[in-house]
Amino acid sequence: MMKKIYDDSKNYTCQVIKLPPKIPIKGLDNLVYVSVQGNSCLISKDSPEDELYLYFPCESKISDAFLRENNLFRNFALNSQPDPDKKGFFEDNGRVKALKFKGIISSGFVIPLSSLDKVVTNFTLQVGDEFNEFDGVEICKKYIRRTNPGKTGFTNPRTKILDEIVDSRMVPEHPDTSHLLKNIHKFSLDDEIVITYKLHGTSARTYNTLVKRKLSWKERWAKRFGVKVVEDAYETVACSRRVVKSVGFEQLPNKNHFFTSGDLWSEWAKKNLEGKLNKGEAIYYELIGKTYSGEAIQHGYTYGFNEPVCYVYRITNINVDGIEVDLSWNQVKIRAEQLGLKVCPEYFKGSIAELFYIKLDAAPEEDKISEYMEEIFDFELDKPSILDSSVVEEGFCIRREESYPKAEIYKIKSKKFLEYETKSLDKEVKNIEEDENQNSGETSISESSV
Numbered sequence: 262m263m264k265k266i267y268d269d270s271k272n273y274t275c276q277v278i279k280l281p282p283k284i285p286i287k288g289l290d291n292l293v294y295v296s297v298q299g300n301s302c303l304i305s306k307d308s309p310e311d312e313l314y315l316y317f318p319c320e321s322k323i324s325d326a327f328l329r330e331n332n333l334f335r336n337f338a339l340n341s342q343p344d345p346d347k348k349g350f351f352e353d354n355g356r357v358k359a360l361k362f363k364g365i366i367s368s369g370f371v372i373p374l375s376s377l378d379k380v381v382t383n384f385t386l387q388v389g390d391e392f393n394e395f396d397g398v399e400i401c402k403k404y405i406r407r408t409n410p411g412k413t414g415f416t417n418p419r420t421k422i423l424d425e426i427v428d429s430r431m432v433p434e435h436p437d438t439s440h441l442l443k444n445i446h447k448f449s450l451d452d453e454i455v456i457t458y459k460l461h462g463t464s465a466r467t468y469n470t471l472v473k474r475k476l477s478w479k480e481r482w483a484k485r486f487g488v489k490v491v492e493d494a495y496e497t498v499a500c501s502r503r504v505v506k507s508v509g510f511e512q513l514p515n516k517n518h519f520f521t522s523g524d525l526w527s528e529w530a531k532k533n534l535e536g537k538l539n540k541g542e543a544i545y546y547e548l549i550g551k552t553y554s555g556e557a558i559q560h561g562y563t564y565g566f567n568e569p570v571c572y573v574y575r576i577t578n579i580n581v582d583g584i585e586v587d588l589s590w591n592q593v594k595i596r597a598e599q600l601g602l603k604v605c606p607e608y609f610k611g612s613i614a615e616l617f618y619i620k621l622d623a624a625p626e627e628d629k630i631s632e633y634m635e636e637i638f639d640f641e642l643d644k645p646s647i648l649d650s651s652v653v654e655e656g657f658c659i660r661r662e663e664s665y666p667k668a669e670i671y672k673i674k675s676k677k678f679l680e681y682e683t684k685s686l687d688k689e690v691k692n693i694e695e696d697e698n699q700n701s702g703e704t705s706i707s708e709s710s711v
Contacts (some may be wrong), residue, residue, distance in 0.1 A: 265393035330379035430583025462549030
């Protein structure tokens with residue numbers, strides 16, 4: 262038996278869990294909620310507590326087959342037993358939404374593990390197992406709202422012309438950030454961490470890195486006769502989250518951009534980083550506010566800025582072999598200041614034990630790390646943004662320094678922000694990160710045996 266996790270859906274797997282304690286909801290007799298990795302999930306009051314369950318995170322898409330065979334579609338005609346009295350609450354797109362009900366923001370879906378019997382046979386699973394696909398049957402994946410590629414206009418970065426100019430090892434994407442509470446078992450009280458505020462804009466990255474030179478005709482002839490020719494040179498490469506936009510601030514061919522004003526990423530980098538980066542240096546940052554022509558970078562989240570504002574969250578050095586090494590957070594702050602840039606606002610820096618002492622006035626206990634973390638973030642993420650009180654805080658990033666060559670970074674999002682995202686998707690509000698992700702390349706798969 263094989264379980265598979267899609268590379269673009271690592272944060273959107275279903276996971277086998279034990280049922281957490283049931284929490285009553287005032288005014289409801291038949292429903293309670295449980296907290297799974299910081300997410301509230303509504304379930305029946307009579308749900309057996311000795312069974313295992315499947316947990317699906319917010320903004321995952323549950324497969325049509327799973328929903329159909331478990332009669333979970335709202336449109337009962339789509340269910341295997343089309344009975345109006347046995348319909349579910351999922352729309353045709355199978356999306357897990359963040360919805361507010363009786364004061365509770367439900368941001369996940371929980372169902373007995375036995376529901377898997379309807380689509381997969383003869384399986385053995387245990388608590389902690391997670392997957393997008395099981396024995397060749399897709400169960401869930403990241404939800405992506407389909408848009409018109411002709412309008413978003415992103416070019417796949419893995420095109421032949423790009424490969425001829427830039428080695429992908431020299432312009433690595435920032436890795437997807439895993440959920441904190443899903444990985445809390447990896448932490449101990451002595452771990453040194455940095456917690457920064459997560460900002461809602463567009464991710465950007467700029468490199469001073471090795472690219473292929475355009476050889477003169479003399480150099481091409483010399484190369485044919487075995488003469489050694491210098492083929493690489495350091496050049497500034499500007500990128501969005503997924504797409505290489507320009508080399509030497511010259512836009513690559515066949516590139517359209519999300520904003521009507523054009524290539525924000527190269528424009529900002531040229532104004533602020535041209536000639537400033539060391540050879541092999543890479544800067545990863547968030548651009549928030551508005552474009553230079555006045556478009557909101559993220560609808561509803563300009564934070565009161567009328568131009569693009571940069572917040573750095575990571576700086577690295579990449580050697581000639583494409584090996585990337587992170588600067589420590591203290592070094593990131595020093596280097597950002599040298600470049601005249603801000604870093605993402607810092608919430609806490611120190612050990613996890615110190616975090617609990619300072620924020621909770623609680624004696625640190627190893628077996629309460631998850632409980633205490635959830636308590637802290639439940640409180641902090643119920644507040645307005647520290648940059649703009651008119652919008653809700655998006656979340657936090659938690660960075661652990663002890664790993665090499667790259668720091669480990671995890672995230673936790675506000676339930677109120679998840680609700681905001683759900684409403685935005687329902688209204689089909691354009692989102693630069695979402696639209697770019699779905700047009701950036703092919704999905705790859707990692708496999709493991711069960």
